[in-house]
Amino acid sequence: MAQFLNRLDYGRTEDSSLLKFYCIFQNSESGNIGTIQNMDIIVRNETPEDYKAIEEILCAAFPSDAESKVVNALRANGHATISLVAVGDGRILGHILFSPVHTHPPTPQKGLGLAPMAVHADFRSHGIGSQLIRAGLQACHDLQYDYCVVLGSPKYYGRFGFEKASTFNLQNEYGVDDEFMVTRFTTLPLGGLVKYSPEFAFFSV
Numbered sequence: 547m548a549q550f551l552n553r554l555d556y557g558r559t560e561d562s563s564l565l566k567f568y569c570i571f572q573n574s575e576s577g578n579i580g581t582i583q584n585m586d587i588i589v590r591n592e593t594p595e596d597y598k599a600i601e602e603i604l605c606a607a608f609p610s611d612a613e614s615k616v617v618n619a620l621r622a623n624g625h626a627t628i629s630l631v632a633v634g635d636g637r638i639l640g641h642i643l644f645s646p647v648h649t650h651p652p653t654p655q656k657g658l659g660l661a662p663m664a665v666h667a668d669f670r671s672h673g674i675g676s677q678l679i680r681a682g683l684q685a686c687h688d689l690q691y692d693y694c695v696v697l698g699s700p701k702y703y704g705r706f707g708f709e710k711a712s713t714f715n716l717q718n719e720y721g722v723d724d725e726f727m728v729t730r731f732t733t734l735p736l737g738g739l740v741k742y743s744p745e746f747a748f749f750s751v
């Protein structure tokens with residue numbers, strides 16, 4: 547698996563509701579952009595030209611097109627806060643999205659939810675998913691969010707600093723405990739029932 551990563555190049559413009567930033571991870575040993583099977587992998591912000599390829603990756607990775615519909619709806623509603631693609635050899639190989647979450651009762655702390663994420667089946671287990679997560683969490687931090695939640699495998703997401711959310715008094719609507727996790731970017735107190743953006747409920751993801 548690719549070594550991580552000692553620098554994130556990060557730029558953004560203010561002229562769009564979508565963040566316009568790009569990320570280039572550098573391999574900590576070689577100083578080059580992260581490579582996979584001799585292919586350079588760049589993680590950058592999505593552009594409209596990427597939408598079709600992202601849709602194809604999502605529809606192939608999940609049993610239905612629900613995730614793709616959620617992503618389209620999040621974009622349309624301005625809720626695709628961070629949406630990154632992994633590009634290798636000019637192809638979109640993976641995608642990750644972060645959208646706003648809120649708690650009931652509300653708190654001033656700003657949160658994002660990581661979902662969905664997918665990597666092209668032919669390119670899995672080579673660290674692309676990890677690169678997307680690390681780039682996304684760096685962007686969350688840079689954008690001054692307080693926390694990020696995810697629903698998934700503790701074994702996998704634990705690698706990136708996610709911990710059981712109930713430890714920090716965060717509840718979920720999915721009837722799980724260990725699988726609902728949070729990583730914090732500040733030490734401000736958290737608490738309450740976490741609600742994802744309504745697009746997720748609408749498409750039953």
Ligand SMILES: CC(C)(COP(=O)(O)OP(=O)(O)OC[C@H]1O[C@@H](n2cnc3c(N)ncnc32)[C@H](O)[C@@H]1OP(=O)(O)O)[C@@H](O)C(=O)NCCC(=O)NCCS
Pocket residue numbers: 547607608661662663664665666669670671672673674675676677698699701702
């Ligand atoms: C999850 C996913 C994005 C990971 O992408 P990836 O590029 O293969 O990720 P990485 O290479 O960084 O990590 C691969 C590791 O994660 C593990 N992993 C992947 N999915 C996992 C899961 N659901 N539960 C536990 N471990 C998982 C793999 O076994 C592998 O382990 P290893 O490093 O010990 O070999 C990819 O498997 C995928 O697209 N899956 C289908 C869609 C999906 O389930 N998305 C997540 C929910 S939104």
